[in-house]
Amino acid sequence: MINTKDFYDCLKKNNIDFFCGVPDSLLKDICAFITKNISKKNHVITANEGAAVALASGFYLATGKIPMVYMQNSGIGNAINPLLSLADKNVYKIPMLLLIGWRGEPGVKDEPQHITQGKLTLPLLKLMEIPYIIISNKSLDFNEKINSIVKQIRQTNVPHAIVIKKNTFEPFSLKDDACVEYKMTREDAIKIIIDSLDESDIVISTTGKTSRELFEYRKEKKQIHNRDFLTVGSMGHSSQIALAIANEKINNNIYCIDGDGSVIMHAGSLGIIGSNGKSNFKHIVVNNGAHDSVGGQPTIGYNVDFGKLASELGYKSYFSCSDSESLISKLKNLKSQKGPVLLEIKVRKGSRKDLGRPTRTPIENKLDFMKFLNTNE
Numbered sequence: 001m002i003n004t005k006d007f008y009d010c011l012k013k014n015n016i017d018f019f020c021g022v023p024d025s026l027l028k029d030i031c032a033f034i035t036k037n038i039s040k041k042n043h044v045i046t047a048n049e050g051a052a053v054a055l056a057s058g059f060y061l062a063t064g065k066i067p068m069v070y071m072q073n074s075g076i077g078n079a080i081n082p083l084l085s086l087a088d089k090n091v092y093k094i095p096m097l098l099l100i101g102w103r104g105e106p107g108v109k110d111e112p113q114h115i116t117q118g119k120l121t122l123p124l125l126k127l128m129e130i131p132y133i134i135i136s137n138k139s140l141d142f143n144e145k146i147n148s149i150v151k152q153i154r155q156t157n158v159p160h161a162i163v164i165k166k167n168t169f170e171p172f173s174l175k176d177d178a179c180v181e182y183k184m185t186r187e188d189a190i191k192i193i194i195d196s197l198d199e200s201d202i203v204i205s206t207t208g209k210t211s212r213e214l215f216e217y218r219k220e221k222k223q224i225h226n227r228d229f230l231t232v233g234s235m236g237h238s239s240q241i242a243l244a245i246a247n248e249k250i251n252n253n254i255y256c257i258d259g260d261g262s263v264i265m266h267a268g269s270l271g272i273i274g275s276n277g278k279s280n281f282k283h284i285v286v287n288n289g290a291h292d293s294v295g296g297q298p299t300i301g302y303n304v305d306f307g308k309l310a311s312e313l314g315y316k317s318y319f320s321c322s323d324s325e326s327l328i329s330k331l332k333n334l335k336s337q338k339g340p341v342l343l344e345i346k347v348r349k350g351s352r353k354d355l356g357r358p359t360r361t362p363i364e365n366k367l368d369f370m371k372f373l374n375t376n377e
Contacts, residue, residue, distance in 0.1 A: 001137045001170040004033035010143045011068065014150040016097060018059050020044040021052045021070035022265075026101030026164055028295025031070060032174035035297060045297055048236065048265045049075035053082040057094045066153055070099040072294070073121045073163075074114065074233065084128060087159050095153045098130070098161040108166055112362050113207075113233030125161055136165035174296060182348045183323045186259075186286050187213045187355075189345045192324060193257065193284065194218070196331040202249065202373070203228045204242040205257045207235045208293030209351050210286065214257065215358040226368040230358060236265035239283060243273050246281040246339075249373060253280050253335070260287040260301030267309070274314020277340030283315070284334075285342065290349040302346070310342040322346040 007030055011017075019038060023031050023045065034043050046052040049071040056067035071079065079098075087094035104110045104118020125132050131152060133145050146162070153160050190213050197203070205211040211230035218225050229245075231238040242256035263270070263285055273281065289302040307318040317337050319330040327345060334343050358365070 002135070002139065002142055002168055003170050004030050004172045007142065007146075007169065008033055008037070010146045011097075014066075014147065016066055016068050016150070018042050018056070018063075018065065018067040019070065020046050020055045020059075020067065021099070022046060022049050022072070022075055023291045023294045023297035024070065024072035024075075024101035024103070025294040026072070026103060026166055026168070027070050027099060028297070029169040029172040030099075031297055032295060033172045035174055036172075045291075045299065047267065049078040050080075050082050053079050053087060053096070056096045057082065057086055057092070060094050060096065066095050066097060066150065068097045068099055070101075072101045073103055074117050074235070076100070076117075076121070076124060080128070083130070083159060089129070089156070089158045093157040094159070095157045096159045097150065097153060098159055100132075100161055100163050102134075102163050102165055105165060111232065111357065121163065125163075130159050130161050132161035132163055134163045134165065135168060137168050139168075182288075182346050184327070184345070184347045185350060186210065186288055186292070186347050187217075187351060188324065189286055189327060189347055190214055190257065191217050192327050193255070193331065194221075196328070196335075197227075197255065198253070200251075201227065201253045201255060202245065203255045203257060204238050204245065205230055206238040206259050206262045207231050207233055208259070209355060210257055210259055212355055212357055213351070215360075216356055219359075224368070225358075225360060225365065226372040228365075229369045230362075230365055232358070232362055236262050236269070238262065239269050239273060242283075243269075243277055243281065245373070246278050247276065250278055250280055253282055255282045255284060258283065258285045259292075260285060260289065260304070261291045261299045263306075264299060264301065264304065270309060270315075271313040273340050274310070277315075279316075279338040279340075281339040281341070282334055283310075283340060283342045285344045286347055287344055288347045288349040292349050292351065296349055306342060306344045315340050315342050317341045318344070320344045320346070 052069045059067045104114030246254035287301045291297045310318045321327045
């Protein structure tokens with residue numbers, strides 16, 4: 001495995017000292033090292049990957065220095081627009097180093113939402129004409145590889161990529177210096193939410209551990225999963241899935257269980273919900289101030305006034321809570337309120353180590369869910 005400090009030191013020797021992006025589980029150790037050791041001025045965790053490319057472009061324009069943008073390969077989709085219409089060699093020719101976690105690498109076991117993205121990662125980079133190298137835990141020559149690719153960037157003035165395989169970096173844990181200790185965990189909150197629902201209520205849950213914890217609790221209660229749509233991929237988009245379902249199934253209450261990082265990633269969707277959402281739309285944002293599913297990197301979640309944001313963007317009402325007693329009370333209010341309505345639940349970050357994953361495939365989940373929707377008009 002590659003030591004995170006050694007990797008960073010190589011970047012620093014190449015005069016790369018500005019970092020931005022969206023955290024990834026394969027990059028969590030190097031991202032944690034950067035978070036711990038780099039000033040906030042020179043390290044920005046962005047709302048989404050496209051914004052990171054734009055931020056990096058601005059940094060280059062202001063300094064003439066090469067920035068680094070990190071992301072999971074699933075985030076390439078968010079980054080394509082600015083990469084091809086801003087940084088591309090036929091437009092502004094803006095150099096940057098992309099660090100991409102290779103989820104779903106062919107031949108490496110991974111979750112269903114990563115399989116196609118993993119298979120297409122290298123062909124997609126080739127199609128975009130972005131030169132790349134691959135680094136793994138066996139890359140003893142990673143210094144030479146980095147030196148070479150940075151040299152190429154300086155010669156061509158265009159984006160290049162380093163694709164990172166699974167288990168490349170040695171562990172580096174990010175310890176919170178000022179951790180906010182709310183009483184509930186996300187899983188505590190999910191259990192209370194599920195216990196409050198009626199038989200006709202429908203749940204759309206965001207990607208990552210939220211959907212995993214929801215699935216586990218249904219399993220613990222020996223309930224079937226047909227009322228839940230688990231958005232195992234597509235970070236930031238569960239609320240729009242929920243919006244369309246709510247507008248079609250007006251006789252059911254639709255609960256979107258979202259996360260702070262997910263909402264922030266595509267915050268404009270809140271305005272679309274405010275303008276188009278029906279009275280049955282119940283938006284729950286579980287805010288732990290972190291990208292918990294990919295290493296616990298901080299978000300700006302605790303600093304966002306979700307109540308003011310929701311009000312300005314057309315939500316009918318807003319509630320907030322941070323303990324179980326208050327959550328039970330707020331959920332009762334949520335039922336009686338005409339939506340779209342938003343409930344923010346502040347929790348501490350972290351999850352249990354033995355948290356499982358859904359044992360039903362996404363296709364099985366989809367078919368069960370659609371059958372429930374079509375038989376509960």
